Each structure stands twice: as C-alpha cells, then as structure tokens.
Amino acid sequence: MGEKKFRSDQLWRSLYHDVSNSFEEMSTLSKPFRKSLREKYSISTLKEVMALTSSDRTTSKSLYRLCDGELIETVMMRYESDGHRRNRKTACISTQAGCALGCTFCATGQQGFRRNLTVGEIVAQVIEMQRVAIAEDLDQIDGGQRTKGEVQGVTNVVFMGMGEPLANYKNTISAIRVLNDGQGLNIGARHITVSTVGLIPEILKLADEDLQINLAISLHAPDNATRSQTMPVNKRYPVEELINACHKYAAKTKRRIFFEYVLLKEQNDSIEQAQKLGRLLNGLHCHVNLIPVNPTRDGPFERTDLIVAKSFQGGLKQYGIPSTVRMEKGIDINAGCGQLRERAIEILDN
Numbered sequence: 001m002g003e004k005k006f007r008s009d010q011l012w013r014s015l016y017h018d019v020s021n022s023f024e025e026m027s028t029l030s031k032p033f034r035k036s037l038r039e040k041y042s043i044s045t046l047k048e049v050m051a052l053t054s055s056d057r058t059t060s061k062s063l064y065r066l067c068d069g070e071l072i073e074t075v076m077m078r079y080e081s082d083g084h085r086r087n088r089k090t091a092c093i094s095t096q097a098g099c100a101l102g103c104t105f106c107a108t109g110q111q112g113f114r115r116n117l118t119v120g121e122i123v124a125q126v127i128e129m130q131r132v133a134i135a136e137d138l139d140q141i142d143g144g145q146r147t148k149g150e151v152q153g154v155t156n157v158v159f160m161g162m163g164e165p166l167a168n169y170k171n172t173i174s175a176i177r178v179l180n181d182g183q184g185l186n187i188g189a190r191h192i193t194v195s196t197v198g199l200i201p202e203i204l205k206l207a208d209e210d211l212q213i214n215l216a217i218s219l220h221a222p223d224n225a226t227r228s229q230t231m232p233v234n235k236r237y238p239v240e241e242l243i244n245a246c247h248k249y250a251a252k253t254k255r256r257i258f259f260e261y262v263l264l265k266e267q268n269d270s271i272e273q274a275q276k277l278g279r280l281l282n283g284l285h286c287h288v289n290l291i292p293v294n295p296t297r298d299g300p301f302e303r304t305d306l307i308v309a310k311s312f313q314g315g316l317k318q319y320g321i322p323s324t325v326r327m328e329k330g331i332d333i334n335a336g337c338g339q340l341r342e343r344a345i346e347i348l349d350n
C-alpha cells in the first residue's frame with residue numbers, strides 16, 4: 001500500500017496485541033492509512049450465536065457462526081493458582097468444522113466433516129477469548145489502577161476443540177506461529193498444546209518444525225483391538241506404529257509427550273488395560289492424562305467412576321508412567337468437543 005515498513009509492525013500489534021475490533025480504534029496508525037485500510041479490507045470477527053458459562057463460572061463456551069454458516073465451538077477454562085502455577089486462562093480452539101475421523105465417543109465425530117478452518121478463523125477464536133480475558137482481568141483489578149499493559153489475558157491455548165489439527169496441518173502451523181509471535185498475542189510455545197489422534201506422517205513432520213509446543217496424543221486404548229472399536233483411525237495407524245513415531249518425535253524434539261486417555265466405563269478402564277498401557281509406554285518420556293468421559297447424546301459410553309480411575313492410575317504407576325486424573329471442566333454446559341453445536345442444532349430443530 002506504499003506505506004513505510006514500520007507501519008506493518010504497528011498494524012500487526014494493533015491486530016494481535018491490542019486485539020482491536022476495527023481500523024478506527026488503531027490510533028497508532030495515521031488517519032489516511034486507516035482510511036485506506038477501511039476501504040480495502042475488513043477485520044473479520046466471529047459471530048457468537050450461543051454462549052454458556054458453567055455454574056462454577058470456571059468454564060465458558062461459545063458457539064460461533066462462520067461467514068458460510070458453519071458452526072464451531074471455542075471454550076475458555078479458568079484455573080486458579082495452585083501454589084505451583086499461576087492463574088491460567090486456557091482457550092480451547094477448533095481447527096475444522098466437523099471432523100472426518102469419526103471417534104465414537106466424540107460429538108464432533110458423530111457429526112461428520114464439513115471443512116478446514118482458515119488461519120484467520122483459527123486465530124480469531126483466540127482473539128475473541130483474549131477480549132473476554134482482558135475484560136475480566138480489568139474487572140478484577142482494584143479501582144482501575146492497573147493499566148491494560150499489565151493484564152494477563154489468555155495464557156494457554158490447546159488445539160483440542162472440533163476437528164483434527166494435524167489434518168489441517170498447514171493452517172494449524174501458521175496459526176501457531178501467529179499466536180506465538182512476541183509482538184502479538186505472545187502465547188509461549190510451551191503454553192500451546194496440539195492434540196492429535198495420531199496421524200503419523202504429520203507427527204514426524206511436526207518434529208521438524210522446530211516448535212517448542214506440547215504434543216498430546218489421543219490414545220484412549222492400549223491395544224489395536226480396543227482402540228479400533230472407538231477410533232477408526234487406528235486401522236490406518238496402529239498403536240505400535242504410532243508409539244514408534246512418538247519415540248522418534250521425542251528423540252528429535254527432546255519434548256515430553258502427553259497421552260490423553262478418555263476413560264470409558266467397562267470399555268478401556270480395567271486394571272489389565274492400565275498395565276498393558278504401562279508396558280506400551282515404558283521407556284518413552286511421557287505423561288498420561290486420564291479423563292473420565294463426558295457422555296454425549298447418542299454416544300454409547302458412560303462415565304468411569306473416580307475410584308476406578310484412581311485404580312487405573314495405580315496400574316500405570318507400576319510401570320513408572322506418571323499420570324493425572326483430569327476431571328473435565330464444564331460438564332453442565334456440554335463443554336466436550338462438539339457438544340454445544342449438537343445442543344444448538346437440537347434447540348433449532350425444536
């Protein structure tokens with residue numbers, strides 16, 4: 001546009017640091033530049049069509065309508081400081097409208113694939129959450145003493161919403177680079193987690209990206225027979241090959257790998273299965289998150305009891321595998337991936 005180079009930095013900062021809604025708000029830019037930006041471009045925002053907050057107010061979920069009518073979900077989870085870690089606000093974002101992978105315990109998987117999200121649509125979810133987080137931070141602050149520069153905003157981002165991030169690989173990586181940029185949202189790479197069902201070629205590619213992000217693998221079963229029952233992707237990428245790829249990833253990146261294990265009552269939560277999982281992961285630098293499932297409307301599974309979850313954890317411990325039982329946040333607002341869209345359609349249908 002014939003502007004000086006430093007204007008691009010100012011524009012970037014206005015978009016991703018100040019999270020401005022419009023060009024008019026960008027007071028660091030000259031008036032003529034703002035005018036030509038307005039004439040040629042627009043800042044796309046997501047249209048919120050439904051929002052819910054859990055009864056304990058720690059979790060809120062937004063359903064957004066994209067410009068072509070597709071619906072996606074974004075969740076914000078708020079964690080109090082626990083002595084080891086400071087207060088956190090984690091945005092859980094979507095990378096696809098729907099999902100082709102068809103995991104049977106997942107509401108999104110039960111809805112089918114619609115399309116990949118653009119880089120802008122992925123980043124815009126964090127921007128929306130950042131606006132909310134900043135407003136909340138400012139609210140909590142004491143007599144308006146604190147300035148906008150001191151607020152914390154979104155501290156973590158997890159790619160665990162609708163869709164498989166590595167099936168939308170290029171846009172996911174570009175979005176991570178935007179989120180991580182120090183002049184913008186400045187979310188540290190170690191505070192960004194990408195979750196995958198285990199697309200092996202993309203995991204190996206990700207190892208070469210030189211990103212210090214966290215990788216989480218949705219494993220959910222310790223063997224092929226059990227895993228294939230709930231995750232059709234296992235037929236393409238069996239457990240042993242997946243764990244092999246994880247070893248390569250860990251060796252290359254020197255990063256610990258997280259395994260997500262949704263506990264499904266009487267399906268994958270026995271002590272024998274815990275021991276099998278322990279043997280499978282033996283020797284890998286990893287951590288297992290055990291998640292008693294959020295039941296879905298049409299899903300066949302029930303939630304594992306906490307006692308069973310704890311005994312599963314004991315089985316892993318026998319093999320020296322560290323784990324955490326993570327109670328899902330936002331049960332009362334259908335915060336599991338795809339559940340709000342499911343509920344909105346239910347409401348619209350009636």
Ligand code: SF4
Binds near residue numbers: 102107109
């Ligand atoms: S769990 Fe993830 S990969 Fe599986 S169907 Fe749901 S969104 Fe897709």
